[in-house]
Amino acid sequence: MAHDDPYEERPRRRGRKVLITLVVLLLVLGGLIVVADRVAVGVAERAIADQVRQEIAKQGAQSSPPEVEVGGVPFLTQVLDGRYERISIALRDVQGSVRGDAVALPKLDVDARNVRASLDTIRSGQGDVVAETVDGTGTISYDSLAKLLDRPGLTLGEQNGRLAVTAPIDILGQRLTVTGTADITVGKEGQVALRFNDLNADGLPNQPLARTLLNNYARGISIDVPLPELPFQLAVREVRPLPEGLAVTADARNVPINSATG
Structure with a gap:
């Protein structure tokens, strides 16, 4: 009767131990690579945030510290290639000044795609970080x-997807409440125009003069909105009323998203 040779089992056990050790080492090495990758992402995000802060200050605007997120995995291969899939920048409480009037942007989110930045630029902060495409979405508070309309008691909001206005007005000795909506258009240079063409007031006297005064009020609050200069050379393409404010969509092509230095 054949017996198992104990010497044959030892090489098998040694082989299994070597395999297990190799697997453990690979897992440890993979974990270290992942940690290093995430550490490198954090360093890059802080460097880009600092440069974006300089860009905002250069344009005479203010905001809370930029929140930067670098997308794409793995990150280190993007560093070596000098090209990044996506860089998202969140700006809050953006304040600009146009013609002495403050225009508030409580939220401005920027999504940069196909970003070119050398390793030296990320490491030293010197040089350009250039994005092939940049899309921005912001919100102007009502x-x-x-x-800007400068009418006591006037309030703005969203109603059925349109910009709605409510305001008190004195017409022929009567205190009335005006309501209506505005048409919004974006000009070639990104200028946003508000035109209040359809205003009504309950109790409006049935006289031509009363209607003329109401039409004059509508023309008085129809303005071209003096938007502040948006960062990253963003050009306004669309404006939509939302419950939280006037949503602005903008984009740009082949632009730096940092202040070039050095």
Whole structure:
């Protein structure tokens, strides 16, 4: 009767131990690579945030510290290639000044794609970080927009997807409440135009003069909105009323998303 040779089992056990050790080493090495990758992402995000802060200050605007997120995995291969899939930048409480009037942007989110930045630029902060495409979405608060119209008691908001206005008005000795909506258009240079063409007031006297006064009020609050210069050379393409404010969509092509230095 055949017996198992104990010497044959030892090489098998040694082989299994070597295999297990190799697997463990690979897992440890993979974990270290992942950690290093995430550490490198953090360093890059802080460097880009600092340069974006300089860009905002250069344009005479203010905001809370930029929040930067570098997308794409793995990150280190993007560093070596000098090209990044996506860099997202979140700006909050953006304040600009146009013609002495403050225009508030409580939120401005920027999504940069196919970003070119050398390793030296990320490491030293010197040089350009250039994005092939940049898309931005911001929100103008209704309060700041109402201040531009400069009519006591006037309030703005969203109603069925349109910009709605409510305001008190004195017409022929009567105190009335005006309501209506505005048409919004974006000009070639990104200028946003508000035109209040359809205003009504309950109790409006049935007289031509009363209607003329109401039409004059509508023309008085129809303005071209003086938007602040958006960062990253963003050009306004669309404006939509939302419950939280006037949503602005903008884009740009082949632009630096940092202040070039050095």
